[in-house]
Structure formats: C-alpha cells, structure tokens
Amino acid sequence: MKKNYYVFMLAAFLMALLLISGCSSNEEASETPDESGETGNSEGSDEAAVVTVFKSHMGKGTKPDSSSEHLQYVKEKTGVEYELMTTPPGSDPAEYINLMIASEDFPDILRPIGGVEQTLINQGGALALDELLPKYAPNAWEKIPEEAWNIVRTASPDGKIYYIPKVYMIPERAALLRKDWLDAVGMEMPKTLEEYKEMLIAFRDQDPNGNGKQDELPTSGREFGRWMDHLFAMFGVAMWEGYPEWDIYNGEINYAGTSENMKAAIAFIRELYAEGLLDNETFLNKGDVWAAKVNNNLVGSWYHLPANLGEKITALREGNTEPYIVGLPLPEVEGFEGFITQKSMGEPEWIIPKASEENAINALKLLDFFYNPENEEFVTYGIEGMQHEVVDGEKVLLPSSDEKPLVLGMANFTTDETMKVRIENSFPEEEQQMITDIFEVSKADARRIAGDGMPSTVYEGYPDIQSHKLFQEYLTKIVIGEWPIEKFDEFVETWNQSGGEEVTKRVQEWYEKAK
Amino acid sequence: MEEQAKVLAQNKSRKQLLSNRLVKNIRKHWVLYLMILPGIIYYIVFKYIPLLGSVIAFQDYQIFNGIAGSPWVGLDNFIHLLNYEDFHEVLRNTALIALYQLIFQFPAPIILALLFNEVRILILKKTVQSLFYLPHFLSWVVVGGIVFELLANQGIVNAIREMFGYAPILFMQEEAYFRTIVVISGIWKEVGWGTIIYLAAITAINPSLYEAAVIDGANRFKQTIYITLPLLLPTITVLFLLNIGNFLELGFDQIFNLLTPMTYSVGDIIETYVYRAGVLQGQYSLTTAIGLFQSVIGFALLWIFNRLARKSEQGLW
CATH class of the missing domain: 3.40.190.10 (Periplasmic binding protein-like II)
Incomplete structure (x- = not known):
C-alpha cells in the first residue's frame, strides 16, 4: 500500500518535471535550416537556406508553410526559403517586436515599427548594408532612387545605410x-x-x-x-x-x-x-x-x-x-x-539585425527577388489556381480570404504605374x-x-x-x-x-x- | 566564565541538534520535500533570479549591450522620475484608484458572503453563487468591451436616460466618471469570486455558537454582527494584508481596457505608463526604476500594516 503511494508520487513529480522542461526547450529548432528535407527538389544539391522574415500587419489569410507552391517557386529561383514570422492576432506589433529583441530571438530580416530601427542602429544592433546591397540585392539597389538612400544615410550617426527604405511616390491616403x-x-x-x-x-x-x-x-x-x-x-x-x-x-x-x-x-x-x-x-x-x-x-x-x-x-x-x-x-x-x-521616402521597410549577419546574404537575395523586374509577373499574379485564374487568356487575381494562405512579398515600392497595375x-x-x-x-x-x-x-x-x-x-x-x-x-x-x-x-x- | 562557556556549549549543541533533526526530518519525509522542490525551484527561477535584473534601474540599459555593457548612471533614473511631472500624475491616479478599490471593492465580497450565508434554499444559493462567479472567468478585454457598449451613445444606460428625457452622456470620455466606472466594473467582475474564501471560513464556524445565541434571543442580524463577523476577522485581516502588499498594483488589464486619452489625467496608472514607456517604447531602465519604486512602497505598507495587525496577534508573520 505504502509503496504504491510512493510510486504514484514519483510519477506525479516526473510529470511535473517533464512539463517544465517541455515548455522551455523548443527554442533552437527554428534557427537551423529544415533538415527534414522534403522528397522533391532533387536538382539543388545543397539544402536551401531558410530566411526568417518578420512582418506585422498582414492581410487576410493563413500563414503559408514551406510546402506552399508560391514559396517553393521563390525557393527554386533564389535558393532561399521564405519563412514568415508574424504577430499573433490581437497583439500589439510594437510590443511583440520589443519582446522579440529583448529575448534575442532575432529574425533574419525584419520590418521595424514604432522607431525600433533607431534602437538597433544606435546600439550597434543593425547590420550596415553599404557593401552588401549592390552585390547581393542589385535590383533593389538600382530601383530605389538615390534620394531615398541619402535620407537613409542621414538616419544614422555614421552615415551608413542600415535599412532598406519604403518608396511611395503617390499619396496612399x-x-x-x-x-x-x-x-x-x-x-x-x-x-x-x-x-x-x-x-x-x-x-x-x-x-x-x-x-x-x-x-x-x-x-x-x-x-x-x-x-x-x-x-x-x-x-x-x-x-x-x-x-x-x-x-x-x-x-x-x-x-x-x-x-x-x-x-x-x-x-x-x-x-x-x-x-x-x-x-x-x-x-x-x-x-x-x-x-x-x-x-x-x-x-x-x-x-x-x-x-x-x-x-x-x-x-x-x-x-x-x-x-x-x-x-x-x-x-x-x-x-x-x-x-x-x-x-514618400526614407521610412524604414527592412532592417537586418547584426545577430543575423551570417544569413544576411540570403536575406538580401530573397529581398532582391521581389525587386527584380523579371519577376514582376510572378510577384503580381503568383501561382495559377492559388492567386490567380486564367479567364479568356488573361490572368485575373483571386480575392484573398481567411482560409487561403497569404501571398508573401517583400517589395514596398509604389509608383503611379505599379498602383495602376494594382488597381487593375x-x-x-x-x-x-x-x-x-x-x-x-x-x-x-x-x-x-x-x-x-x-x-x-x-x-x-x-x-x-x-x-x-x-x-x-x-x-x-x-x-x-x-x-x-x-x-x-x-x-x-x-x-x-x-x-x-x-x-x-x-x-x-x-x-x-x-x- | 564557566557559566558563559556552559551557555555557549549548550547553544552549540542545540544548533547541532537542530540540524540533526532537520536531516532526520528530510530522511523521514523525503517525499514531501521532493514535492515542495518544484515550488522552490519555481520561486528561484522566476522570482529571485529576475530580481537581479532590477539593477538595470541604475543603468542606462542598452538592450544590445546587455547588463554588462550598459553604462551605470547611479540614481539618475529615480531623480528623473521624481522630477517628471507625468509621473506625479500617474502616481496620484494609482494611489487614488487603489484607495477607492480598498474602500469599496475590498468589503464587497465580505458583505456578499454574509448575504449568501443567509440564503436558506440551497438550490437558489448555489445558482446565485454560480452566477456571481461567472464574470471572473471573462477577461478584461471582454468586460472592457461590454462596459464601452453599455455606456455608448446607443447603449442601455443612455437609452434609459433618454426615456426620462435626459441628453445622452458619453461616460467613457468624461474624466468625472472614470474612477467610478473602474470601481464598479471591478466589483461586478470579482465580487463573486472573492466570496469563496469567506464562505469557506463561515462554514468553519461552530454551529453551537449560533444555537447559544438563539437561546439568548439574538435575531439573524445580531447573529451576523456578533458571531459571524468577529469570527471572520482573522480571514479578513490576512486578505487585507495580502491586498495591501499589492496596494499600488492595480492590475494592468482592467485600466488599460477602459482608458482613453480623454481620461489619461485621471486614469493613467503606473502599469499603463510602464507599458507605454517600457514595452512599447523600450525605455527599460526608467520603467524598471518605477517598478522597483512600486515594490518598495508595497513592501513598506505591508510591513507597517503587519506590525499593526500583530498587535492583535493576527499578522502574516
């Protein structure tokens, strides 16, 4: 009788321990590239790099997983897998981003909100991009006008470029x-x-x-x-x-x-x-x-x-x-x-934390994909059946809904022409x-x-x-x-x-x- | 001399005896000690280790350089705090709302528990009790939404006012009503839940006392005043002390969900301020200083009231 009691107690204690350790140890998995390796994708000899992208204020839709056709296409073209990190519904993005930084849980590239980019820049937490950009993101580098880059330079005490700015040549509102x-x-x-x-x-x-x-x-x-x-x-x-x-x-x-x-x-x-x-x-x-x-x-x-x-x-x-x-x-x-x-210019759109320096090249490659004029068609229309359908030989975008995966992008570059296309x-x-x-x-x-x-x-x-x-x-x-x-x-x-x-x-x- | 040595030796052996007894005790009841271990670990990991982080109140904390790399600034943050006009407002609001809560919200469950106790029909009692518990399980986000809706232009309160020919009032944006709304909504949500401990204490009262009182000709009201209430007093004291220790911690959720810029001047409290300045704007040092300040006040109050309570032998320690 007494023995049974002890065994029960011990089991309960072990359960408690398991609970505690189970809650605390699933951190590391997200950083390393996916090794489970889906069966397809035989041509690339190397496993694709995974870039975690933090972005808040997403539209309607579910979070796409890595098997999404849309992301697979991007992966094929760039060798980089786009992994979205976003705020849970109802949470304050500024709060979320500050907690993320405080817990050193950095994404590879993030869209700053609430002036957090200045904290990163002033305390040496942001990566200078002056040399990396022309090399690994030539399209973004070319497309964004010099005027905008100059504004970005004035935002840091050492005159370097620490973020990719948003460009909005027409009034949004x-x-x-x-x-x-x-x-x-x-x-x-x-x-x-x-x-x-x-x-x-x-x-x-x-x-x-x-x-x-x-x-x-x-x-x-x-x-x-x-x-x-x-x-x-x-x-x-x-x-x-x-x-x-x-x-x-x-x-x-x-x-x-x-x-x-x-x-x-x-x-x-x-x-x-x-x-x-x-x-x-x-x-x-x-x-x-x-x-x-x-x-x-x-x-x-x-x-x-x-x-x-x-x-x-x-x-x-x-x-x-x-x-x-x-x-x-x-x-x-x-x-x-x-x-x-x-x-129109200079509002921060993407910043790379210094802690993610190793993956910075991949992050920029991914970013550049969306600025590349060659990909314009794909960026606008996405995958047939998912984002558009062909009616009378013309691509027509499907409306977004809460059930379908989000269409992930990274370019925030709006001019008269791009808005025209968007309206159409x-x-x-x-x-x-x-x-x-x-x-x-x-x-x-x-x-x-x-x-x-x-x-x-x-x-x-x-x-x-x-x-x-x-x-x-x-x-x-x-x-x-x-x-x-x-x-x-x-x-x-x-x-x-x-x-x-x-x-x-x-x-x-x-x-x-x-x- | 000899006496002293004797006393010393006695003390020593007493200490030894005590530690011996502790070891023995652990051996004997090792399962119980094992069971308390997670609790102790919890307190060390989640309460005592984070306490060390409070040092950033004396630093200009830079999140990328960590505690080791941030410059020390001494008491600058506290001096800034005391000279900061907004902080005075925030502190005044916090103290006032805390006081109102203590005066109106604290006694509410006691009264309700006494009333529950007088209900004789069991089914009725249980049903009413459950109904009173329910709001406790709603989050303040929900309750905040309900309050806003009730008091909106088309809300029920204004609809009733309209029936009597009064113009509608947007209560949520009027300074004058804010603290009242906080106290009333707080009572509505938590009063039922608060009765649980009191009801348990009431059940523990020996029925023979009531029988004796009845023989002496005491009616129900007198029984409540002269038996139930005095016997509840120790429970009330303990809960009061636990409450006073958190005097300045009003609970972020409630105020945050009821606050608008029009009521900042009467409703912005330490927690909402810390949230805005610390969590949203990343001023970690300043807000840690505020938190520390708050804890010190709480501790001082607890200590003072505990001293007072001990005079009637009912303190926490």
Missing part, C-alpha cells in the same frame, strides 16, 4: 466622400469650408442613406483622434493618420501639432463635434467599430486608403446600397493652404475608374512634407513627445468641449517645456543636413 449621399441631398461638391459644413449638415438632417432614421454620422474618425486627417488637411496641417508631422511653419521646419494651422483646425473640429456633424463617439471608436460604421452606410465623409476600398464596397453592397465613392478635393479655407500629407488587378472593371479617380483627386492635393524621411532619433529621451500623448490629450478634450479652445496655447507651452523645444532644435539640425 485620401479624403473620401460618398458621392451617392451628395446626390441624395442634391448638392454640388463643396468648394469652400462653409460649403463643406453645409454638406455635413445636409448629411445629418436629410437622411441620405434613406432608412428613415436620423442615424447618419456626417464624418467620423477613430480613438486618439486618428484617421480624421481630412479635417486637419484643409487647414494645411501635416498629419499622418492622426499623428502631427513636421513641415514648414513660420518659415522653418516645425511640429504641425503646435502650429496656428492646428489651432484653427481644432477650433473647426470642435464646432463640428458640438453640432453633431462629427461622430460624437469618434474618440471612442476602435478601428473595427469605425470600419463597421462606414460599412453599415452610416458615414458620409472619411479618410482612408483608396486601394483598400474593395472590402468596404462589398460590405455596403451586402447592405443593399450601391455606393459611389469619390475623392474629396480639399475645400478652400481662407488664410490656409490645404494639402494631403505625403511621405484588385478591383473589378466597373470599380477601377472609381478608384483611379480618387487617386487623381488625392494626387492633386498631395504634397511631400519637409519632414519626409526624418529619423526617429530626434525624439530620443522624449518618449511622450514621440508618442504625441500630450497632443492627443489636448486635442480630444478641446474637441469634446471639456476644455475651451484657448487651452491650446497652454498645450503649446507645455509641449515646448516638456522636451518639444529640444526636439525641434534637433529636427531643424537634421533638416539643414538633409536638405
């Missing part, structure tokens, strides 16, 4: 408007601020969505005052998804958040809020809530990515409305010159003109800001300035009417005192250098 709503209230496209407001009033009162209820939200935005840039843009405020940017104010490069333009914009937005023209839940709207409002035919004027409109149009159709969406040419505001903020591929014919028109309107209003390509090092030591926390607090409280607009002056003062002045000095020094 646009002020969007429901033309069918505008027709329903019988109005013309607004040309001035006053007309814009009148239009919003009509949206509010005249039931443009025709459901008999006064549930319209003439215009809306998201929590933290994000994604309502159109309301700021009219006043000439450089805004990037709700984060004030740096542009020329008072003859010098300055923070848009503290400019006179900003004060005027906030005063206007405050007015809209008080009259129920701006969704009163704006500052409580999480991304999905905001999207649901647009999709449910409740919002007339908003700010987003025209290239991603497909989903919204589909959702609106499911609700039995036939939307016609146009770009809103920025209404004129007296005394201000409006523009859509465009950042991702929208049905009858919508292509609509999307193209939106881009035309946005392009006409867009301007590259002076702070384009500014490195985030300027914020070092002032995280609250970098996170725009102070700005968001004052913006939201003034708009909801808790504080009077006069409080804005207090904000400017506090901002300057809590580090803004020092950061401004650094930005101006950087601008002198980069100009």
Whole structure:
C-alpha cells in the first residue's frame, strides 16, 4: 500500500518535471535550416537556406508553410526559403517586436515599427548594408532612387545605410466622400469650408442613406483622434493618420501639432463635434467599430486608403446600397493652404539585425527577388489556381480570404504605374475608374512634407513627445468641449517645456543636413 | 566564565541538534520535500533570479549591450522620475484608484458572503453563487468591451436616460466618471469570486455558537454582527494584508481596457505608463526604476500594516 503511494508520487513529480522542461526547450529548432528535407527538389544539391522574415500587419489569410507552391517557386529561383514570422492576432506589433529583441530571438530580416530601427542602429544592433546591397540585392539597389538612400544615410550617426527604405511616390491616403449621399441631398461638391459644413449638415438632417432614421454620422474618425486627417488637411496641417508631422511653419521646419494651422483646425473640429456633424463617439471608436460604421452606410465623409476600398464596397453592397465613392478635393479655407500629407521616402521597410549577419546574404537575395523586374509577373499574379485564374487568356487575381494562405512579398515600392497595375488587378472593371479617380483627386492635393524621411532619433529621451500623448490629450478634450479652445496655447507651452523645444532644435539640425 | 562557556556549549549543541533533526526530518519525509522542490525551484527561477535584473534601474540599459555593457548612471533614473511631472500624475491616479478599490471593492465580497450565508434554499444559493462567479472567468478585454457598449451613445444606460428625457452622456470620455466606472466594473467582475474564501471560513464556524445565541434571543442580524463577523476577522485581516502588499498594483488589464486619452489625467496608472514607456517604447531602465519604486512602497505598507495587525496577534508573520 505504502509503496504504491510512493510510486504514484514519483510519477506525479516526473510529470511535473517533464512539463517544465517541455515548455522551455523548443527554442533552437527554428534557427537551423529544415533538415527534414522534403522528397522533391532533387536538382539543388545543397539544402536551401531558410530566411526568417518578420512582418506585422498582414492581410487576410493563413500563414503559408514551406510546402506552399508560391514559396517553393521563390525557393527554386533564389535558393532561399521564405519563412514568415508574424504577430499573433490581437497583439500589439510594437510590443511583440520589443519582446522579440529583448529575448534575442532575432529574425533574419525584419520590418521595424514604432522607431525600433533607431534602437538597433544606435546600439550597434543593425547590420550596415553599404557593401552588401549592390552585390547581393542589385535590383533593389538600382530601383530605389538615390534620394531615398541619402535620407537613409542621414538616419544614422555614421552615415551608413542600415535599412532598406519604403518608396511611395503617390499619396496612399485620401479624403473620401460618398458621392451617392451628395446626390441624395442634391448638392454640388463643396468648394469652400462653409460649403463643406453645409454638406455635413445636409448629411445629418436629410437622411441620405434613406432608412428613415436620423442615424447618419456626417464624418467620423477613430480613438486618439486618428484617421480624421481630412479635417486637419484643409487647414494645411501635416498629419499622418492622426499623428502631427513636421513641415514648414513660420518659415522653418516645425511640429504641425503646435502650429496656428492646428489651432484653427481644432477650433473647426470642435464646432463640428458640438453640432453633431462629427461622430460624437469618434474618440471612442476602435478601428473595427469605425470600419463597421462606414460599412453599415452610416458615414458620409472619411479618410482612408483608396486601394483598400474593395472590402468596404462589398460590405455596403451586402447592405443593399450601391455606393459611389469619390475623392474629396480639399475645400478652400481662407488664410490656409490645404494639402494631403505625403511621405514618400526614407521610412524604414527592412532592417537586418547584426545577430543575423551570417544569413544576411540570403536575406538580401530573397529581398532582391521581389525587386527584380523579371519577376514582376510572378510577384503580381503568383501561382495559377492559388492567386490567380486564367479567364479568356488573361490572368485575373483571386480575392484573398481567411482560409487561403497569404501571398508573401517583400517589395514596398509604389509608383503611379505599379498602383495602376494594382488597381487593375484588385478591383473589378466597373470599380477601377472609381478608384483611379480618387487617386487623381488625392494626387492633386498631395504634397511631400519637409519632414519626409526624418529619423526617429530626434525624439530620443522624449518618449511622450514621440508618442504625441500630450497632443492627443489636448486635442480630444478641446474637441469634446471639456476644455475651451484657448487651452491650446497652454498645450503649446507645455509641449515646448516638456522636451518639444529640444526636439525641434534637433529636427531643424537634421533638416539643414538633409536638405 | 564557566557559566558563559556552559551557555555557549549548550547553544552549540542545540544548533547541532537542530540540524540533526532537520536531516532526520528530510530522511523521514523525503517525499514531501521532493514535492515542495518544484515550488522552490519555481520561486528561484522566476522570482529571485529576475530580481537581479532590477539593477538595470541604475543603468542606462542598452538592450544590445546587455547588463554588462550598459553604462551605470547611479540614481539618475529615480531623480528623473521624481522630477517628471507625468509621473506625479500617474502616481496620484494609482494611489487614488487603489484607495477607492480598498474602500469599496475590498468589503464587497465580505458583505456578499454574509448575504449568501443567509440564503436558506440551497438550490437558489448555489445558482446565485454560480452566477456571481461567472464574470471572473471573462477577461478584461471582454468586460472592457461590454462596459464601452453599455455606456455608448446607443447603449442601455443612455437609452434609459433618454426615456426620462435626459441628453445622452458619453461616460467613457468624461474624466468625472472614470474612477467610478473602474470601481464598479471591478466589483461586478470579482465580487463573486472573492466570496469563496469567506464562505469557506463561515462554514468553519461552530454551529453551537449560533444555537447559544438563539437561546439568548439574538435575531439573524445580531447573529451576523456578533458571531459571524468577529469570527471572520482573522480571514479578513490576512486578505487585507495580502491586498495591501499589492496596494499600488492595480492590475494592468482592467485600466488599460477602459482608458482613453480623454481620461489619461485621471486614469493613467503606473502599469499603463510602464507599458507605454517600457514595452512599447523600450525605455527599460526608467520603467524598471518605477517598478522597483512600486515594490518598495508595497513592501513598506505591508510591513507597517503587519506590525499593526500583530498587535492583535493576527499578522502574516
């Protein structure tokens, strides 16, 4: 009897031990190349190298495994296998990336977010690419203009190239408007601020969505005052998804958040809020809530990515409305010159950690595949049956879905031409003109800001300035009417005192250098 | 002299005796010791070794150079902290919310347990108890979503207000309501779960005490006041002490899921601040300094209250 008891206890103890060790020892496997070796692939004598690529903000789809035809093709061409590493659903990418670095669990190449590239560069954790790039990624090296590389050089203290920049030659974002709503209230496209407001009033009162209820939200935005840039843009405020940017104010490069333009914009937005023209839940709207409002035919004027409109149009159709969406040419505001903020160059896209130096050549080879003009066809259309189908001899892209594997790419290089191709591929014919028109309107209003390509090092030591926390607090409280607009002056003062002045000095020094 | 030597020898042999007894004890109950081993290892690996990492509070920690390669800065991080205006706000918010939780949230399960105890129909009691436990198993992400929905423009609270002709209020963006919402949602979620220990303690009370009280003519209310509550006091004290040790640790999940920029000035607490500055922006040293500060306060409070409790012989140690 007693013996049995001991044996049981021992077994329980061993189980516990097994549990502990089992949870802690599956780390190393991922780094070394796959040795299980699938049966096919006989021509390459060497096992293909595996490159782990970290990328967040993926679209719809499952994570493809190494047997995916798409990746097999890339592997055949480059000798490198693309292994995606991404954030689990619902997690904060900036948090994930910081934890990854803290645990020294480096991918071979990563797409930095939240200014993490500066930590890597300043602490010697990033690999200098000056010599490797022309050799192993000649296509990317050639394709990305010299101007962009120069901006990248200004981002490091030693003037070396530490990352591959994103190039976006056209504005990605646009002020969007429901033309069918505008027709329903019988109005013309607004040309001035006053007309814009009148239009919003009509949206509010005249039931443009025709459901008999006064549930319209003439215009809306998201929590933290994000994604309502159109309301700021009219006043000439450089805004990037709700984060004030740096542009020329008072003859010098300055923070848009503290400019006179900003004060005027906030005063206007405050007015809209008080009259129920701006969704009163704006500052409580999480991304999905905001999207649901647009999709449910409740919002007339908003700010987003025209290239991603497909989903919204589909959702609106499911609700039995036939939307016609146009770009809103920025209404004129007296005394201000409006523009859509465009950042074209120098934003970091790929960085290679020094810890992954050994695999850097493979990582660059993989990267270059996607920049190589010869592969353009494959990069756009992928594999037949997976990403496209052939209809009447022409390749047509299949829509992405949650069940199908993601199409992995690495190039982030958008020009007028590539966008044209993208629109043709991702929208049905009858919508292509609509999307193209939106881009035309946005392009006409867009301007590259002076702070384009500014490195985030300027914020070092002032995280609250970098996170725009102070700005968001004052913006939201003034708009909801808790504080009077006069409080804005207090904000400017506090901002300057809590580090803004020092950061401004650094930005101006950087601008002198980069100009 | 002789006496002293005698005492010393006695002490020595006593020590020896003790260690002998320990060895004997281990031999005899080796299985029990083996069973406690994982627990000890757990504490060493996950609590004591990471404690050593706290030294980065005195460094300008650079993640790529590690603890060995980062420069030492002495108390700079702490000085920065104390001069940092935002930190004062954060500390004030944390202390205030902690205080409210202590005043309103801590007694709630005690009262509820006493009420449960008075329910005589067993099925009813069990059902109600289960219903009260349920919210504990929801994560704050879910509860946060529910709270936002309830208090939204079209939410039930505003719908009721509208019925009586009041204009809707967006509660979640008003400073004035934030702490109340935190306390109420906290009570709603955790009150049922909190009753478990109290209910167990109540069952342990000797029924003869109640019988005696009934004979003395005490009604139900009096029984509760004069028997149940006093006998619960030791349990309450222990739980109170455990609570006070975590005084400044409010729990990140709840506040984070209820916070918006409009309520920063009343709701931004140490944990949410550390998350933003440390985890999202990588300022490891500063946030470690905050964490250390928080622990020291917690320890001091625990020590003070334990002293007080020991006066009535109910301390933790």
